[in-house]
Amino acid sequence: MIEIFTVEQEAIDYAQNIHDFLTKNRQGYNAERWCIPSKSEIADEWAVKTPPDYLKLNLNIVEVDERLSIPITSVRSFDKYPTDWRNIEAINIIEQDLKT
Amino acid sequence: MPIRDLKHTRFGRSRRKAVSGGGPPSIFGSTIGNYDYLTGVLADGSDFVYNWQDLTVNNNDQLQASGTNQPLLTVNGILYDGIDNFLQALFAFVQPCFYMLVIQAVSYSNGDAIFDGGTGSVSLRQLGLEATTVADGGIGKTGQMPTGANKIVACSFNGAAGFWEVNGVQQGGTNLGTNDPGGFTLGALRNGIVASHILAKAVSLWPSTLSTEDKQAVYDYYNTYYSLGL
Numbered sequence: 001m002i003e004i005f006t007v008e009q010e011a012i013d014y015a016q017n018i019h020d021f022l023t024k025n026r027q028g029y030n031a032e033r034w035c036i037p038s039k040s041e042i043a044d045e046w047a048v049k050t051p052p053d054y055l056k057l058n059l060n061i062v063e064v065d066e067r068l069s070i071p072i073t074s075v076r077s078f079d080k081y082p083t084d085w086r087n088i089e090a091i092n093i094i095e096q097d098l099k100t
Numbered sequence: 101m102p103i104r105d106l107k108h109t110r111f112g113r114s115r116r117k118a119v120s121g122g123g124p125p126s127i128f129g130s131t132i133g134n135y136d137y138l139t140g141v142l143a144d145g146s147d148f149v150y151n152w153q154d155l156t157v158n159n160n161d162q163l164q165a166s167g168t169n170q171p172l173l174t175v176n177g178i179l180y181d182g183i184d185n186f187l188q189a190l191f192a193f194v195q196p197c198f199y200m201l202v203i204q205a206v207s208y209s210n211g212d213a214i215f216d217g218g219t220g221s222v223s224l225r226q227l228g229l230e231a232t233t234v235a236d237g238g239i240g241k242t243g244q245m246p247t248g249a250n251k252i253v254a255c256s257f258n259g260a261a262g263f264w265e266v267n268g269v270q271q272g273g274t275n276l277g278t279n280d281p282g283g284f285t286l287g288a289l290r291n292g293i294v295a296s297h298i299l300a301k302a303v304s305l306w307p308s309t310l311s312t313e314d315k316q317a318v319y320d321y322y323n324t325y326y327s328l329g330l
Contacts, residue, residue, distance in 0.1 A: 026144055026145055026146050031150065031170065032165040033166055034168055035169070049183060049184060052172075052181070053146045080183050081184075
């Protein structure tokens with residue numbers, strides 16, 4: 001699930017929150033970061049994907065406030081990037097590729 | 101971190117099954133990158149892959165340092181979620197370049213990239229009609245990549261003398277361009293966008309062309325080794 005934020009710092013904070021959560025709760029997690037939030041090509045919106053295993057990991061955590069939850073500051077959720085999100089960038093790259 | 105060699109995991113599969121003819125064909129000895137999901141996969145405790153190790157001495161491991169981009173190791177292959185998963189190896193890789201992959205389209209989305217180069221555009225993408233793929237400069241044949249079916253894809257990027265095949269069936273177009281890939285990205289374009297929803301079992305990369313006999317030997321090996329039934 002992808003969470004869309006309208007405030008960049010909230011997206012950055014959520015990505016860092018996920019990274020801290022996985023560092024603590026996912027065995028062997030050693031990523032340098034969870035992600036750098038990606039920005040929409042058409043609006044001031046930033047996206048962060050929620051780890052697909054977070055509900056499973058939450059089951060092992062007794063303290064509710066230590067579980068990962070979707071932040072209420074997220075304004076929209078998607079299963080995949082919206083078609084008007086990164087495809088614009090992709091189309092530009094594909095067009096560049098076709099010219100080379 | 102431990103190497104997730106599936107022969108030692110709950111998946112319980114053997115790294116090297118008995119294959120008629122002995123083992124992998126000798127042409128694997130000249131690969132610049134060779135990847136098998138059954139061995140040399142580094143993953144965390146939830147099976148998210150951060151290093152698909154190169155089985156050659158070249159150490160062209162496919163890496164991913166960002167957690168969100170890491171694909172999932174499964175019993176059937178490495179699963180790329182079609183959202184943002186990709187692995188990438190950057191290395192000197194110039195034409196002629198020959199690829200063989202054992203992959204499956206899990207779902208289909210026009211424009212999504214199955215693989216690309218590391219720095220230069222050398223890609224295979226889902227295209228237009230469902231179950232059609234296309235290599236750079238090529239012409240896809242409808243119905244060659246239906247979802248849920250394992251396919252052996254061969255691509256020869258060799259200027260005007262290139263070609264590409266799905267399960268041994270040559271697709272349209274021979275001039276796949278002159279770009280040098282500069283490495284290999286699996287699951288998305290080289291900058292990580294338009295990720296595809298695929299399952300990958302193997303990738304082999306050669307810095308050369310392959311003879312018809314060698315290509316067939318690799319095809320037969322993969323078909324038997326992974327019990328593809330092609």
